[in-house]
């Protein structure tokens with residue numbers, strides 16, 4: 001059976017580790033100076049070299065004649081540790097052995113002296129998965145480790161570790177690997193595999209890895225499985241990234257707010273074998289490309305056809321909408337991991353963006369006083385620009401600025417004639433309380449999600465030109481409401497500082 005690239009090219013010395021210079025220097029110096037700590041914490045994103053460095057270090061501290069801080073690979077200790085039956089370097093995957101029993105066994109075996117070299121090395125992978133009682137058991141060992149024992153705890157989520165563990169370890173943070181280093185590695189591996197590839201194709205692979213060597217190598221694997229003579233266009237086709245036809249179609253449906261189309265396209269994509277997470281990720285990348293196009297930047301790695309497609313979709317949407325979309329996808333992605341029906345999570349995130357808003361036409365000023373729901377605090381996703389608003393609750397203190405509401409009605413009327421886009425929608429969604437007139441200013445208080453739509457230059461100009469036709473020729477001013485969790489009204493009160501007429505009933 002074919003061996004995956006990331007296994008085949010797992011580095012065996014520190015020279016083979018890319019993008020982690022500080023860590024490699026630290027570890028090799030400790031080997032050279034014979035100054036080994038008893039507990040290390042290797043933390044950082046997946047596929048950046050934590051396990052690889054732990055294995056190399058375990059052999060280096062035992063090697064009889066290390067070369068430049070790396071294991072020589074030839075001495076009796078190196079040869080003994082290369083066998084999987086050795087008892088001196090033990091790897092424990094906490095993700096599958098999270099029980100306290102495994103740690104108890106570990107504590108017992110810690111007492112035995114190493115056989116091949118100086119140290120017994122325990123590599124505990126995904127250590128954050130240990131249960132509470134297992135942590136306690138581990139802690140006892142970490143408190144008084146025998147001189148011949150070295151612990152290397154590896155985790156992608158150091159923040160989940162108890163402070164008592166953290167404080168006993170020497171912590172090394174693994175960086176995401178820079179794209180040019182990934183490029184160099186992929187280029188070298190293609191050569192070793194006897195495959196030809198354009199630099200642009202290799203660069204494309206390196207970028208898709210997003211800093212993870214493991215992910216980069218699996219993309220390279222997918223390409224090599226198809227051809228040993230790779231050019232850029234083929235790489236795009238194989239990886240389906242940089243805007244595949246299907247993703248473009250789905251994005252078009254989202255931008256148009258075509259609910260039926262969204263559902264059937266997500267369904268087709270997932271029948272075609274795409275995972276929901278992948279679909280969501282591709283949409284996010286696509287949204288980013290659209291944002292680049294909207295800010296007059298050409299996205300990297302797109303074919304001419306795709307660029308034309310991006311431009312046409314971009315013309316139907318706005319930055320504000322895309323930002324809302326990316327946020328919605330981000331929080332959907334977090335939810336996907338725990339969901340038993342991920343497709344529904346993605347579909348509802350997408351549909352929530354195109355539900356027609358509850359306030360399509362300007363209505364006469366209602367007599368009761370309304371309160372807007374408080375803006376969501378920073379940690380929660382801000383859907384304020386995306387969803388139909390929650391039912392307004394009665395609010396005792398403040399009413400609307402009648403003049404401003406009249407002007408808002410004028411804006412909505414005019415926009416409806418010329419424009420059925422997001423801008424019109426945003427003005428329709430704007431609660432009456434969020435507009436005020438102060439002097440010759442017409443002030444719009446916008447949530448963060450909507451703010452960018454209002455201030456986008458063309459949008460701003462369009463509304464200003466409507467105001468220019470009004471009797472008082474107001475100047476449009478857009479204020480951004482912060483996400484502090486304070487109610488919108490109290491923020492507006494503060495911002496206005498009582499400088500204008502707020503009618504208190």
Ligand SMILES: Nc1ncnc2c1ncn2[C@@H]1O[C@H](COP(=O)(O)OP(=O)(O)O)[C@@H](O)[C@H]1O
Pocket residue numbers: 005006007009010011016017018019020045046047048049050051052053154177213214217
């Ligand atoms: N910094 C790196 N330099 C070279 N190869 C790496 C590096 N990081 C990861 N790899 C490659 O990716 C594979 C998985 O890496 P691993 O060390 O298990 O990552 P982690 O433990 O951080 O998730 C390795 O077998 C190796 O081929």
Ligand SMILES: [Mg+2]
Pocket residue numbers: 050051052125154
């Ligand atoms: Mg690992």
Ligand SMILES: [Zn+2]
Pocket residue numbers: 062063064065066071072073074075076077078079
């Ligand atoms: Zn050796």
